[in-house]
Amino acid sequence: MEALENAARRQALRLAARALEQRLNADTSDHAGPELPCACGEPAQYHGRHQKTFESVLGPLHLERAYYHCANCQSGFCPRDRALRLELFSLTPGVLRMTGSAAALASFEESSALLHELAGVEVSAKQVERAAEALGAEIAADERRCVEKMGEVAPTMYLGMDGTGVPMRAPEVAGRTGKQPDGSAKTREAKLVTLWTAESRDEEGKPVRDPGSITYSAAIESAAVSDTSPNRSDFAERVLREATRRGFTEAPRCVVLGDGSAWIWNTARELFPQATQILDRYHAKEALHRTAQSIFGATSDGKAWATARCAELDDGKLHAIVHALKPHAATSAEATKCAMYIFHNRARMRYPKFHAQGLCTSTGVLEAGCKVVIGTRLKRAGMHWTVNGANAIIALRCSKLSGRFEDFWERHCDRAAA
Numbered sequence: 001m002e003a004l005e006n007a008a009r010r011q012a013l014r015l016a017a018r019a020l021e022q023r024l025n026a027d028t029s030d031h032a033g034p035e036l037p038c039a040c041g042e043p044a045q046y047h048g049r050h051q052k053t054f055e056s057v058l059g060p061l062h063l064e065r066a067y068y069h070c071a072n073c074q075s076g077f078c079p080r081d082r083a084l085r086l087e088l089f090s091l092t093p094g095v096l097r098m099t100g101s102a103a104a105l106a107s108f109e110e111s112s113a114l115l116h117e118l119a120g121v122e123v124s125a126k127q128v129e130r131a132a133e134a135l136g137a138e139i140a141a142d143e144r145r146c147v148e149k150m151g152e153v154a155p156t157m158y159l160g161m162d163g164t165g166v167p168m169r170a171p172e173v174a175g176r177t178g179k180q181p182d183g184s185a186k187t188r189e190a191k192l193v194t195l196w197t198a199e200s201r202d203e204e205g206k207p208v209r210d211p212g213s214i215t216y217s218a219a220i221e222s223a224a225v226s227d228t229s230p231n232r233s234d235f236a237e238r239v240l241r242e243a244t245r246r247g248f249t250e251a252p253r254c255v256v257l258g259d260g261s262a263w264i265w266n267t268a269r270e271l272f273p274q275a276t277q278i279l280d281r282y283h284a285k286e287a288l289h290r291t292a293q294s295i296f297g298a299t300s301d302g303k304a305w306a307t308a309r310c311a312e313l314d315d316g317k318l319h320a321i322v323h324a325l326k327p328h329a330a331t332s333a334e335a336t337k338c339a340m341y342i343f344h345n346r347a348r349m350r351y352p353k354f355h356a357q358g359l360c361t362s363t364g365v366l367e368a369g370c371k372v373v374i375g376t377r378l379k380r381a382g383m384h385w386t387v388n389g390a391n392a393i394i395a396l397r398c399s400k401l402s403g404r405f406e407d408f409w410e411r412h413c414d415r416a417a418a
């Protein structure tokens, strides 16, 4: 049966490809006279019909198109390629879309193999890379331009910010300071903004994140501007666009969640002074575990100490945590750091108060966001990126994961028709 169905599919696709080929090649209306204006302003001359093979969802298509050559810039073009949007790496729009879908999820090599196996479409890993990066760059530009409202404004809206290091190719981090022992950098930080709602309640009446309510926007970009600059940082602009899309500030209650990073709270203060700031409880507990590990090593004493501090954290007993850190301050820099962390973020760590207000303080969204959006696709073994390449794939992934790809594709097609 498998051999039969596969043979029948190949046959059907081949027939369909020949039919489409004949129809397109019989139409010579793309020959618009002996001359057409070139992009340089000079006239380009008609040079007959040129054949080229395009990869389509039906397999290869051999298309003959009117070709115009410009003597001035020594290059040529086919009006039909533009009309049918065939100019991207010999891929038809149908294959380009499949390629984008695959590359959002899997590596370029895996995408190439999947396209072959599932769709019978031949796109090399290099072609996948170039096409996905071009598509991702277009999505990134579209995201900056198009800030359409999406989804409902809930009574409480949550906005989280987080960062994660993306492994870079050496030239991309040359001369940058980082966390390597010699002070050099191997990664650049991708910054993520996440929005979601949590109107649902579990059996105990605690707020639970609403399925399908999460959207993401991220890039490797700066969250800092000089004090004298009248402009916002690139990342602040991104946060503002995403907040506008989701109607964040229109909600009766808006909450910003983050870890201890200064850039997060600077951005929150600048953009949403009215929002409730909460230090993500998951991150706070991670900090306590890290501190326990550095004081006690990986011992059961350390585990017990961390468990006790986490319970105090949940109960809002910040003084008790600081008190427990004190005896270790002289010998452990981590202990001192942790005490400072709690002191600086104490207003964001009033968990019993937040819980009484029915607010989420640790939803897993923030914790998972960087893994889902960036880690699983960009931080796999052996992967090294350029900033442009990483940002294109991040944009593609955010668009897919936020349910915005279809809307983008419509605009992409409208632009092609214009």
Ligand SMILES: [Zn+2]
Pocket: 038, 039, 040, 041, 042, 070, 071, 072, 073, 074
């Ligand atoms: Zn020209």
